[in-house]
Amino acid sequence: MRTRRLLLVLPTLALAVSITPIAAGAAPTDAPWPQYQGSEARTGDATSAPAPPYRIAWSAATDIGDASHAAGIPAPIVADGDAIVVGRQSVDAIDIADGSPAWSAPRSLGPSSPAAVVGGDVLFVEGGGDESVSASNAPTPSPSATPSSSASSGRAASVTPTVVASPSAATTTSTLVAIDASTQRRLWSVALSDVSHTGVLIAGGLAIVGADNGTVTAVDPATGKQTWTVDVGDHVLAPMAADATQVYACVRPETNGTAQLVALALSDGSEAWRYQPTGSVVDLGAPAVSTDGGTSTVYLVSSDAALRAIGGNGTQRWAQPLYTATSGSPPAVSADAVYVADQSGTVYAFDRSTGAEQWRFATNHGAVGAPVVTTTAVLQPTSDGAVAAIAPDSGHQIWEGSVADSAVFGLAATPDLVVAAHTGSTPGVAALQADPSGTLTDVASPTSADPAGLALGWLVAAVPLTAALVVLGRSWDRRLSEPLLAPTEDDDMPVDPWEADLEDDT
């Protein structure tokens, strides 16, 4: 118990790496990135990751779907030597050693959301229907059911024991499912009351999911037994975050109203506080939590194109505007700064405590996925299949490479690889590794002032172009002996408006 208390006050990194498996009461596993953004804090802070420049180590196809079929947040996690990503109708694991398929488990069709690994079990959400661009309004039938393995897991009885490998029947609601990573057998499943988009949060020994109808449900990840469930009032869509004592969920109003951030006690789901931004904020993005000396700060973006820092008691510490709105992904938080990207692909660094902007870099690639920060770079996935690496200290881009031909939804970092899940013509997972023969760049942001470059560019463009147009116009003009539309009614005494105006004015 004493050990656990000590862990609770350790920095975010310790929370991410240490608390989860211990608190879950499971044997520690080799899980460098066991859940979305690396930990329950969703900080995306990788202390051990390869440094740029990178090269593609391997690529593997999964069931994420192409641009018209992908839906949700199929962000990768890494555990037990596998990169795991939730696709449309399967959960796929790729061996990170060589990119070969490790296993695949069927899943009822529904929006993808990040899975989580705890104690060798993979928890994910399935069902809810097709939300992709190509979706029809009719409920999509479940995939052809794989014959049940019908083997007993030997675990404690679950709320809905479904020790089979087949997915739940397709419904308009989602189901939280646990499978054994080694056998892919279903250990238990819990039907949720609505569609879930949040993905699974493992915190405080609980597996927590939110649903569109506003319910937040916590279950025992070992048994699937419900620990608590609360209704926070309205849609819970964004991935949730947690610190040692509280879970943070963003609530989006159905129609009118202002979005809210709700802090719930991990122990029983009771509401600790509720933060409501002023102004017309209709939505809040996914939160990330950092803890310093026992005091937590929640960082999240809002629909009014701002990054906000909320104190542990629900009071706003600071808010900073961004150039454009964001996709709602959580910021990455390191010991020094908070990093966030807007939809235009501009990556920002803000001081954690004061909110002062340290730098911004316009990648000019749209950003949909959350950034990840390592000791050497801020890695930003982009909507056109690239990953940009920006130096955390200077804000200059030091590397950029393409891993796909369409959006990269998320990154996961291991000591040797950066794993990217993406859509595109060959949707799947790609891994980047350090490239000793590669070269680093040092590119300043296009938003940096460059008066000489501005003047030069304008002169080079404007002078010859304008001169050419003027010469062309004058050559035409000389051929005209008379005005094109000289007054015709009284040719001998034309009325000149300019003279008439003069007379009027005088």
Added chain:
Amino acid sequence: MSNGKKKRKRPSGSTSTYRAPAQADQPRRGLLDGLLAPRTPGASPMPKLRTTIAKGTMTALGIPGLLVAIPVVLLVVWLLLTLAGFQGPITLLGVTFAIPPITTFADQQVAGRTFRAAVDATGLSATLPGFGGLACLLLLHAVVSAVTATLCVEKLRTGSTSSWALRRALRVLRTTAALGLLGLGLLVIGALIAAFFGAIGGILGLVGSMVAGVYLFGFAPAIAADEDRRVSDVLIRSVRASRMPGSANLWFAIGYVLIALITILAPLPGSEIGITPTATAWVACILVNVFGVLVQAILVYRYLVVAPEVPEPPPPRERTAAR
């Protein structure tokens, strides 16, 4: 100041500076006759589009001052906007020399990114910066449009331009400013319509409102520059001119709006975030604005040709006489 031509007082009662208004029969006045005049019968006096485009192009390119002003104005506007926090893309400045509501559409984008209220501002402090910025941009485009139209009118009427165009533009400014507000209103209406019809409706609402603005009020700057009329009369006359038969004005408006939207939204050089546009981006921006000037000149030429044929609205009812 004189251009050497003989002066004469304009005829009493005439609103047209150059020509006497066409004397049309005065039909019984209907409720909306002032605005929605019936199409005039007979052959169209409108010049063919090919002729119009050629003459408009010759007119615009025959005004060196206007051609020089385009890159200068763009540079000044760019510097002011970047000082205010705008970071691009410069393609949004591609319609600086266009006409409302196309300029208004770009103004909304620029103002939304540049003149933002502080985070968490409420009430007036939340809305004033955006509205103030938008008003400044509308005024800027009103000035640009007024000067451009007036220069084109003077060039077409006299074969040359003078500083009087600038003075005359002050009078045209009321009309072009009103056009900016009208364009804003049209875009709001388009957005409201779009709200009921989803994404497809949104696109149609946006394009439709812009086409309506160009089609109905595209002649207004030319009318204001060429004739002495009240703003409301100018707008009504523009609608009447646009509805003249066989004019292909609607197709012209549709084509222009689509091309203008493409120049704003397409990944042309300069469509990226950044405050130091490349030479290629400047070239693209200048050329797109030259195109906008050409369109204005085309509209001016087109109106001046048909101005004598545009029917005057029927006179207001004389209530006292009726009694």
